[in-house]
Amino acid sequence: MNEIIKESVAKGISYTAYVELVNCLVAEEATTGTEQTQQRIDFTKLNTSRMRRLDKTLVILEQSKQVFRDMKEKQTWLVLIESWCADGAQTIPVLNKIAEVSPAIDLKILLRDNNPEFMDLFLTNGTRSIPKLVIVDNSGNVLNTWGPRSQVATNMVMAYKKENGKIDDAFKKSLQVWYNKNKGEAIIDDLVNIVEDSLTLEKDLD
Template sequence: MNTLEDLSVKDTIKQSLTRSISYQDYRELVSKLAEEGKTSGPEQTEALINYTMLNNRRMKRWDKTVKISEQDQKRIKSYSQNITWLVITESWCGDAAHVTPVLNKIAELSEGINLKLVFRDENPELMDQFLTNGNRAIAKLIMIDNDSGNVIDTYGPRPSEATKMVNDYKSEHGKLTPEFKEDLQRWYNKNKGQNIISDVLELLAV
């Protein structure tokens, strides 16, 4: 990436941060959307609205039940760098509903991590800078150094084990089926966020 591209990415991130909200505000907004029978984003389809209602229940559960071991808590608290975590999300996204509550639990333990969220469809320029295999896949975490404004790393849209499951299934079957998506949800429920925690700790190098 050349200097002009670096500046362009920094400007896009800076603009998106002005539209960002805290995790608490995001949860309140998704809860409100679910209560009103709405979804985030321009498309208000029945399917997306139903996903938003389901995801609100998922996040509510994870907010209460995600556990981080004492050893991992110590590692997170030892992280001293001053960074912003900017997460691209939407209320209807199943992966985001599993990933964002865990990221919030990690960020809460570190004084150096400031977690912010933005909606994908309100920030297309940002999303297009951080595609996954050419796709606007979410949740996408962008780790930004607050002093330099540089992007340190990215994470998402899924934890490493789930990504392998998806890639293996696509290689064998060509596309993801409703049955596989149910299997993936069961994996998330069984894993309880632990794969996300280990992935992120590896990125933080603590």
């Protein structure tokens, strides 16, 4: 497992490189992943707009920034994603903004379908759900995981499934509307909690 993680960290690309890749795919009318369907190609195009908007408008509150700045141990935040993934497009710019704030975080991105061995170490309820964030220290030890959605969004999904039996297009649209209104706050809150827990643990060990 450790070897797979170390190899995956080495293969990860930067957020800038990922954005460039997705922009090239849009120009070529293509998408990442094994399925080149029109629907996924259209989602890739839509997701570039979502990422661009978040890059311009996303604001992290000073109080949250300080938590990320207080991190001392260097770590890699490795994200599994595909360009057609709507949740991914709403998440990855938030992770990038967090990484920009903290010198301790090295954000790297991996495409799920190109990295099945790594993906299969971090399934959600037995599925290859993305985006999936894996937080790794310099020795390749997994410190934490997060995803595919914030706790708030996960609760919304579970409540809808309970009432309607499954997720449908109507819910997917309403979830994107919620993402736009929430402006990454639920994701930031989750990650602040993860980091605060690890900072508390560090102090206890000291």
